[in-house]
Amino acid sequence: MKRIQNYAPEGFIALDNSALIYPPTEAVFNANTFRVSMDFSFTIKKVILEQALHDLLYRCSYAKIRLHTGFFWYYLSPNDAEPVVHEEGSYPSGRFAFKENNGYLFKVLYSEHRIALECFHALTDGSGAMSYLKLLVERYCHHAGLLQAKFSSGLDYKVRPTKQEFSDPFQHLYDKRVPSYPTISKAYHRKGDGPFDDLVKVISATIPTDQIKKKAKQRSLTIGEYLSTIYLYTLQLLQQKEIPNQKQRKPIRLSVPMNLRRIFGYDTMRNFTLFAVVGIEPALGFYEFDEIATEVHLQMVQAQSKKRLLSQIKRNVSGERTPAIRFAPIAFKNPLFKLLSDFLGDDQYSGVISNLGYVAFPPQLEDKVVRCDFHLSPGLLNKISLAVIGCLDKIVVNFNSFYTTDTELERLFCTFLVEDGIQVEIATNREDKR
Amino acid sequence: MAYCVRCGVKLPSGAKTCPLCGTEVQLPPGMEETPSELLFAKRLPPEGTRGITKARKGLVELIIALFVVSEITVGVSLIFSGALAYMFIPLFCIAMATVSLVSIVLAKPRYVNNASWQSLIVALLLLGLDGADFTWSWSLIATGGIIMFWMYWVFPWIKWTQKHVKSGIALGIVSTLCYLGLINLVVSGALTWFMPVAIPTLLALLVGTLLFLFWFANRKGNRIPIADIVLGTMVVFFSASAVFDGSLTYYKTEIFSLRWASSLLVAAIVILLFMVAVSFSLRLRRYFTSHNRHD
Structure with a gap:
């Protein structure tokens, strides 16, 4: 073909x-x-x-x-x-x-x-x-x-x-001389409590930008890094409760999609994203928030290195170009892709946090905009995904979840923000007893 | 605008509970809030898209892909080796193996579902293999056997059976009778030994079992007397054997007598006497019970 x-x-x-x-x-x-x-x-x-x-x-x-x-x-x-x-x-x-x-x-x-x-x-x-x-x-x-x-x-x-x-x-x-990016071990996946279905239940946390910016800056982090740190910290608390034996705790990792347009200078309207995987190893001991922040910052900087990104691109594109894959009928490729996407994708991280960044509005429209939202479908292994977007003077963090009743992760995340002195406003599409 | 007293988050106007922790919103008396706009405007009834997960879908596709390859490979090799007459059997076996694997992946992971599907598939496989020339013989007995397996090892675990125990037992007895009748029909071409041999034997087994169950249900106390259960089972088994031997002898010779069952009965009576003695005599029981021997 x-x-x-x-x-x-x-x-x-x-x-x-x-x-x-x-x-x-x-x-x-x-x-x-x-x-x-x-x-x-x-x-x-x-x-x-x-x-x-x-x-x-x-x-x-x-x-x-x-x-x-x-x-x-x-x-x-x-x-x-x-x-x-x-x-x-x-x-x-x-x-x-x-x-x-x-x-x-x-x-x-x-x-x-x-x-x-x-x-x-x-x-x-x-x-x-x-x-x-x-x-x-x-x-x-x-x-x-x-x-x-x-x-x-x-x-x-x-x-x-x-x-x-x-x-x-x-x-x-794609550069075939570059070595392929190494694969990593399986990460922790939260079991969660109660039933779940395939309807995406949203808890939307609206946060004032200036407050969160100040808190992130105090720790020399970007807003995205700060939110990723809270997410990892929250998952660590949940894992600690779920797995009392420290040695048995698997690494907690987050998949953070990175927009490559700015890094490589392309203006494509197709997919041009790779995932930074940032995480901690709770088997080594409990990580304080600031320790996680340091890890996240360093790992994010590393992940954005062009050399590492090119290595990831090499791995992905060479897979597509392998003759055995290229000329295999779709009937063979499909099951393979499905199983591989679990083993090499979802298995390797404990959650997704996608940050779309700040949406700047033209001055004529600013007083007519109320809010922006970003929602990301969760997966079966990681049943909660976080989607972040900023507009005007607020940042909206949407927790998209398959869980019917379990909101423990969302609660711990938002409580951390509140305890850190940030005002959080909640909205949801979950059935409320209104 | 209310705040959750537990989480400290600002809640939507008019909310009755905190979406994060479920804590009820406590407003001062007389203060009512108008509900704020919902996060998503239109309330739609929950309609989860039904379907199978990614990994299951992948496994099904993999099985089907392997099925296609093996069918083509086996088919072509049989054509080239000139064994066209036997082509149906391997191809049909591969197809049924595929259906079996797919059903394992797709069926809900419950014993009843999996056992039912696998029984059905094995029955179809046997019927298909036997009926390649559109005549069925041995496969009918084998299929009956599979149905009996299902009746005794799957049917009791179905919710309906657990609700309607008596009807379930009746169905089990009827199906056993039908199976024996089927064997008789397939082997002899007519119902020959079914009426004079199978019916009395089954009847004896049934009456014996019912008497035993009646005694068991009306026993004193909640203790489960193992020795008595063994004893009761032996009585039922030996009586049914005696009826079987007697009716079989009559069917063959038209004389009422016992052949091999007489020796069986003698052995049974000896065991019976021994067990009765053990049941009633404390001294005898002590002799066989190590920890009481030196009392």
């Missing part, structure tokens, strides 16, 4: 290297989806949103695609069907129903005051989705006659899409 250069949305479009794992591993408890959303003070109208969506697809023609199962690989092809705008339901980041969405790999949702974009990970990563959402909001404001807002970063509606926007940088950065 010939691999066509994948910048043009015509004919056969290969999935990018990072996206290869998502279609075969898609299953219940493994939705591989995420959602970004913005809440406004004005009311959202479906008709106008549909117009904005048409504009978005006109500008980003490479997003007008559908997923196919080929003989050797999953692949993308242009999709001429009408895009669908959905009303928002109670649970975000569920399993993606492609048929209900006319084959598109992303879904636009709306409620009275919210515009949301839910993506299947094979299309793009969080940063890419945020760029799509920004353009969608821009076009919505344009059609609604509200104001001519233009986000400082993101896509320009009036500029033609470049080749780089739909390129797969992993293929460009």
Whole structure:
């Protein structure tokens, strides 16, 4: 099968290297989806949103695609069907129903005051989705006659899409001389209490940016590092309770997706993320918060080293290019990918914390924005995922969980913040006795 | 705006409990809060997408991929070796092995589910192997045997049976009768020994068991008397054996007499007397019980 250069949305479009794992591993408890959303003070109208969506697809023609199962690989092809705008339901980041969405790999949702974009990970990563959402909001404001807002970063509606926007940088950065990244041992996985199902229950913690920034700065950490440290500390407390014997405690590790666009200078709208794995070894003894903070800071700096990233890219791309994998029918690859994604992926870390960073709004829009949200689907091994996003003067930490009643991790995390002197405001989609 | 007294977090306006710890919100009397906007606007009924997990899906796909490869390999090799006449058997066996493995992965990991599926698959395999020429003989008996296994080792663990014990026992007896009738039909082509031999034997077994159970249910105290249970079981077994021998002899010779069962009965009576003696005589019992011997 010939691999066509994948910048043009015509004919056969290969999935990018990072996206290869998502279609075969898609299953219940493994939705591989995420959602970004913005809440406004004005009311959202479906008709106008549909117009904005048409504009978005006109500008980003490479997003007008559908997923196919080929003989050797999953692949993308242009999709001429009408895009669908959905009303928002109670649970975000569920399993993606492609048929209900006319084959598109992303879904636009709306409620009275919210515009949301839910993506299947094979299309793009969080940063890419945020760029799509920004353009969608821009076009919505344009059609609604509200104001001519233009986000400082993101896509320009009036500029033609470049080749780089739909390129797969992993293929460009692949260097076969670099040694492959080593694999690591299995990490601790929290058992959790009580039942669980595949509905994503959210507890959303809203934190004032200035307060958390101050606390992180006191410890010479970034906000992302500070939150990762709390997450590790919380998991350590839970592990201590679950496994009393210190020697039997497995390492606690977090998977922290890193946006490679800034590091390598690419402006792609496809997946361009790798995972930093930061962690501690509780078998060696109890880690104080500051000890974890030091570990996290050092490990994050190490993980962002270009050399290490290139080594990870080499491992991932060489796997794709191995002839035995390349020419094996999809029927053989699928089970292999599923099992490998557990053994080499989820097994190696105890939780995910994805930080989308700060979303800067144009000044005209600032007084109309209420909040931003980011939701990430959890997995079967790690049933809680953390998604962080910042906008205006607050940071929103969303705990996405499969657990029906267990909120112990969320409680310990938020209590730590409160005890550290940070105000935390909670919202949830869990059944409240209101 | 209320705060949780336990976690210290700010709660949504109008919340009755803290979403983190479940602590009830205590507001001063007369102070009512209007509920704030929900995190997600529309309340949809929970509708979890049903399906299998990633690892299970992977295993099923792997099994199916291996099935396709082995079917092709075996099929092609049989074609080239000219053994077309025997082609059905290996291909069918591979297919049934695949179905068996897939069912293990997909079925809920419960004894009843797995045992039922595997029994069904083995029965189908045997029927398929025997019925390659569309005539069935030995496989009918084997399938009956599998059904009997299911009736005695799976059926009692089903919730319905545990609720309806009497009906369950009745079904077990009927199925045993049917199985014996089936064996008779397959082997002899008609019901020959079934009525004169199988029915009386089963009847004796049934009456004996019922009497034993009646005695057991009405015993004094909650003690489980092992010696008495062994004794009772032996009585039931030997009586049923005697009836079987007697009815078989009558069926063959039309004379009421016992053959091999008479010696069995003699041995049984000796054991019976010994056990009765042990049951009643403390002195005898002490003789066999080491820790009492030196009292």
